[in-house]
Amino acid sequence: MGSYTQLNYHIVYATKYRHPSIIPDIRERLYEYIGGSIRAKKGSLIEIGGIADHVHILANLSPSLAVSDVVRDIKANSSHWMNDRTEIKRPFEWQKGYGAFTVSYSRIPSVRDYIQTQEEHHKTTTFQEEYVAFLERHGIEFRLEHLFEDEQHG
Structure with missing residues (x-):
């Protein structure tokens, strides 16, 4: 008997200090790069999206x-890629940590829709x-005081 898996994850992480560093001019190319990084790790990208401060x-x-x-490799490689772009005016970093949540195969369409509508969603809700x-x-x-890095406290 063979081994069969369907391991789907919704992964979320922010830019360092949640600076709006993912500018529209580069967003699609960043997403393509991340997709390539996932494929290089024997995975497949189902959907990707976000806004200027998270993905x-x-x-x-x-x-x-x-x-x-x-996730560590995707973040490291995409940070290097972003820092090689002339469009980025300040050093680019991702915030430490990430969220990863399993997704049932039957829920993939709703999670895809959620990711595709990030611009609209964040008109009324902050990333935090x-x-x-x-998480809830x-x-x-979690402890809220340890959840997000800020420029004053690292």
């Missing part, structure tokens, strides 16, 4: 790799509010 990724990942390793809601919805314990 949402819906991906099917290989069971042979740890989610933490995949959205992220806290994700998934029963993840």
